[in-house]
Amino acid sequence: MSMQKRFKALGRRLSGKQRFRHRGYIAGGVGFAELADALAAMQVDHLFFNWPGADVPWPGAEEVILLVSDHDLGRVTKLLRPQRRNGDIACRLFTLGGLPGSDRNGVAWLPVSRAREMLAVAGRSGTYLASDEQRLLAMCHEAVYHLGTSSGLPIRAGLPSSAGMSPFAQAIQALNERCALWPNPQAMGLEELDERLAESGWRPSTDTLSKLSQANPWVAQIVALAHRGYPDAVPGLAVMLVREQGLPYLDAFRRTLEHHGFDVLCELAIDSEDRLRVADRIRGGNWGRGPFPCSGGLPAHLLVIHDVHPDVSRSEAAGANELVDNARVFTAKESMRRRMNRHRPARQHCNPLHSSDNAAQAVEYLSVVAPDRIDAILEQARQRNAAYRTPYPVLADLSKHARRAKVELVDFHGTQAICKTFRPGRERFMEREIQARELGKALPEVSSILEIGPRHLVFEWYADNLQRILSPRAPFYRHGMLPIWAIERLRHVILHYRRLGYECIDLNPHNLIYDPCQGLKIIDFEFLQPGPRGVDTLKGNYAWYAVPGDFAGDVPQAARYRPYLRRWLPYTGLPRLLCLHELPRPVLVVIRSFFLVPLTLAGMKRAGRRYIRRLRRQAVAK
Numbered sequence: 001m002s003m004q005k006r007f008k009a010l011g012r013r014l015s016g017k018q019r020f021r022h023r024g025y026i027a028g029g030v031g032f033a034e035l036a037d038a039l040a041a042m043q044v045d046h047l048f049f050n051w052p053g054a055d056v057p058w059p060g061a062e063e064v065i066l067l068v069s070d071h072d073l074g075r076v077t078k079l080l081r082p083q084r085r086n087g088d089i090a091c092r093l094f095t096l097g098g099l100p101g102s103d104r105n106g107v108a109w110l111p112v113s114r115a116r117e118m119l120a121v122a123g124r125s126g127t128y129l130a131s132d133e134q135r136l137l138a139m140c141h142e143a144v145y146h147l148g149t150s151s152g153l154p155i156r157a158g159l160p161s162s163a164g165m166s167p168f169a170q171a172i173q174a175l176n177e178r179c180a181l182w183p184n185p186q187a188m189g190l191e192e193l194d195e196r197l198a199e200s201g202w203r204p205s206t207d208t209l210s211k212l213s214q215a216n217p218w219v220a221q222i223v224a225l226a227h228r229g230y231p232d233a234v235p236g237l238a239v240m241l242v243r244e245q246g247l248p249y250l251d252a253f254r255r256t257l258e259h260h261g262f263d264v265l266c267e268l269a270i271d272s273e274d275r276l277r278v279a280d281r282i283r284g285g286n287w288g289r290g291p292f293p294c295s296g297g298l299p300a301h302l303l304v305i306h307d308v309h310p311d312v313s314r315s316e317a318a319g320a321n322e323l324v325d326n327a328r329v330f331t332a333k334e335s336m337r338r339r340m341n342r343h344r345p346a347r348q349h350c351n352p353l354h355s356s357d358n359a360a361q362a363v364e365y366l367s368v369v370a371p372d373r374i375d376a377i378l379e380q381a382r383q384r385n386a387a388y389r390t391p392y393p394v395l396a397d398l399s400k401h402a403r404r405a406k407v408e409l410v411d412f413h414g415t416q417a418i419c420k421t422f423r424p425g426r427e428r429f430m431e432r433e434i435q436a437r438e439l440g441k442a443l444p445e446v447s448s449i450l451e452i453g454p455r456h457l458v459f460e461w462y463a464d465n466l467q468r469i470l471s472p473r474a475p476f477y478r479h480g481m482l483p484i485w486a487i488e489r490l491r492h493v494i495l496h497y498r499r500l501g502y503e504c505i506d507l508n509p510h511n512l513i514y515d516p517c518q519g520l521k522i523i524d525f526e527f528l529q530p531g532p533r534g535v536d537t538l539k540g541n542y543a544w545y546a547v548p549g550d551f552a553g554d555v556p557q558a559a560r561y562r563p564y565l566r567r568w569l570p571y572t573g574l575p576r577l578l579c580l581h582e583l584p585r586p587v588l589v590v591i592r593s594f595f596l597v598p599l600t601l602a603g604m605k606r607a608g609r610r611y612i613r614r615l616r617r618q619a620v621a622k
Contacts, residue, residue: 024080026064028087035064035091036128038079045069045096045119046076049130049138052089056132056174058139059151059167063090067110069119070097070288097288104146105215107208110138112285114202136175141202143168144193145209148218155218156189194222206364208284210323210357233359234381236307238262238329239366241282244275244297246352249340253353256339257305259557260332261403263425265380266304266373275299281368283354296350302369304362305329306381308388308423309402325358384424391456392419404429404526409461417450418459418523428554429526433457436525439500445493447521459523462515469514474573474596476603481573481592482509484585486520491579493522494541503531503542506559509571529553538580544568573599 026035032052039046050058050065058065068076073095080091096115098108108115114137122128130138143151152166172193176182182196197203204212206223213220240257242250254264270278275298279287282299289295310326324330333355341349356362366374392410398418399406405422412419422430433449434457440446451458470480482490494504505527513521530553531542538544544564547555558567564576572579573592 023063024077024082024091024093025084025088026080026091027085028089031089032064035079039076040126040128042075044072044075045123046072047118047122047128047130047134049135051129056135056171056178058135059171061092063092065092065094067094067096067115067119068102070095070099073099073102095288097286098284099288100291103286104142105212107204107211107284108286109146110141111202111204111280113280116280116285132175132179133181136172136179136181137197137200137202139168139172139175140193140197143172144190144197145204145212145219146216148190148216150216151190153193154189156191190218204284205281207282207357207361210361211284232378233363234306234378235359235385236310236326237359237362237378237381238305238307238326239356239362239369240303240305240329240333241270241278241299241354241365241369242301242303243287243350243352243354244300245294245350246296246336246340247300249336249352250301252339253303253336256336257303257332259403260328260335261309261401261423262305262307262328262332263384263423264303265306265377266302266370268302268370270300270302270369272300278369282365287354290351292350293347294350296352299354299369304366304370304373304377306384308384309399309406311402323357323361329355387424387455388421390419390421391453392417392458394419410458412450412458416461418461419456420459421456424455427455430455430457432528433525436497436528439502440493440496443493443496444518445489445520445522446525447523462513462518462521462523464513465516466512466514470571472573472593472596474570474599474603476600476607477570479571482512482571484588486512486514487572487574487579487588488582489520491538491582494543495536495538497528498531498535498538498541501530501534502528503547504528505542505547505553506556507543508558508563508567510567527554527556527559544576544579570599570603 026032036048046066046068048064048066050061050063052064066076073093076093080093081088084090093102094104094109095102096108096119097112098104098106103109118130118134143153147168149155151168153168172188182188188196194203203209203222209219209223213223240253242253246253257264279285279298287295287298307326307328311328311331312325313327314324333353336353337351340352356365363374363378366377388406390406390408390410392412394408394410395416396409397406398409403423404426405420408419408421410417410419420430420433434452437446437449447462448460449457450460467479469483469486471483473480494507497504504525507522507524507527511522511524513523515521542551542559546561546563547559549560568576568579573595574588575595578588578591
């Protein structure tokens with residue numbers, strides 16, 4: 001066992017949170033009868049699918065198979081022994097919603113709606129042993145969707161099976177002979193059984209099948225066939241379902257989505273009487289608490305979002321898998337979860353929303369929640385993608401986050417240039433770039449615009465050799481410091497715009513480049529906005545000081561909290577007070593050499609924090 005797993009196990013032991021893993025043990029002899037009587041007396045919602053003496057034993061399972069409701073899991077586990085003794089009977093325990101430790105392949109063992117119906121019937125009739133028909137459907141479901149070819153069944157009828165008449169084939173045939181549900185089940189392969197299960201309403205939803213395909217690759221072909229029945233997916237489309245606990249935070253969720261570059265194309269509330277239907281057909285019906293202390297509730301609000309610049313890199317966020325076609329969806333979702341749970345007691349933390357994994361799955365979700373809006377939404381998304389296309393041949397993608405615009409090196413009429421294409425709805429940032437060039441045309445540090453389009457700007461291309469002029473470099477930092485003359489020029493630029501009544505919000509060292517021929521250049525003015533008034537001092541400027549909370553314009557989060565200390569100090573090596581005034585260069589050089597000591601200590605502290613965070617992420621991932 002790795003050290004990370006040992007620490008996690010120790011944490012669960014100290015906190016009293018033990019994870020139940022599928023199986024407990026019943027005392028031998030009359031233990032099963034006592035367990036059945038105890039569950040009935042406690043009025044636990046349950047149903048046995050295999051038991052000692054069953055006429056048709058479950059293939060390969062010399063154990064009791066028990067399905068219980070989610071809210072009864074704790075009471076049932078107290079009746080089972082965690083460790084086996086001589087003569088004990090193993091009990092494989094599954095919950096209705098597939099709670100952690102009582103799931104199968106990471107999802108609910110059976111379709112939640114069908115399992116709920118069976119538990120309800122058992123409760124009304126007082127018969128807690130599954131019927132032959134119920135066992136047949138559950139057995140076929142396990143063989144087809146959880147096991148696939150490892151069940152010993154052929155893919156289709158007529159193909160040879162490595163197991164001949166496998167235990168599953170024999171049990172399925174025997175059960176069908178008793179209940180006469182289907183004709184000739186012995187001639188059926190996985191494909192034929194899948195069709196029968198779909199007709200009976202036992203095929204899992206496509207998003208559940210996608211998860212099952214990781215353990216059962218054969219299921220992937222069912223997912224591919226299911227997606228063919230939907231209109232062509234549009235890149236960047238996603239669906240978020242806000243759960244009941246997340247409804248008070250809808251405004252905060254919308255702001256988070258906009259910050260990450262998403263636009264809400266459509267949203268609607270899900271009626272309370274319709275929530276259970278939607279829940280049963282999405283996410284495999286599993287809307288329990290998951291790894292959180294409490295459940296976020298049923299899906300209550302639909303948000304259809306679109307990203308014209310999807311992040312196709314592999315997502316490292318929790319819950320993401322190889323089916324994800326836009327890592328930014330999961331990044332935004334994690335941010336929304338943190339924002340909500342930050343203001344709640346730890347015991348009330350929950351997962352407030354669920355998202356589609358990819359564009360095809362988004363269309364599937366829409367077919368459940370809002371089927372009449374699919375065509376209009378897809379057309380709107382296609383138009384947005386068309387409006388975002390780069391007008392010139394792309395030589396390289398230079399974008400960092402692309403939350404407001406993508407930056408690309410293009411072939412501009414035979415010469416290299418930088419094309420910045422803005423997302424639909426983010427045109428105000430483009431207007432600020434244009435205005436900054438007009439107001440600062442006398443400044444040599446302001447980069448030049450070659451062309452203004454309806455949603456794009458073409459800039460002159462400059463060679464970037466900034467790293468060559470950054471010196472000295474403090475220990476524990478990956479970069480050096482700006483030369484004193486560069487700091488003086490930046491003072492002049494900020495003061496120039498302040499005198500005109502504008503603030504260089506979010507101006508930071510990452511917006512600077514140095515061309516050996518053209519000199520220092522500032523390449524980003526997306527947040528240049530009018531300030532309170534024209535002033536003739538650098539004190540209080542919004543590049544080095546936190547933007548006031550009552551400022552009504554666009555402000556990135558980094559500009560709200562100590563921007564000089566966090567972003568500028570490692571590049572200037574000087575206290576902010578010394579950068580506000582014109583001091584002789586030799587004096588600043590001497591002061592900066594002494595200031596290297598506290599800067600080094602701060603870098604050491606920051607490097608240590610990064611290392612601890614990295615260890616934590618690795619422990620969580622494992």
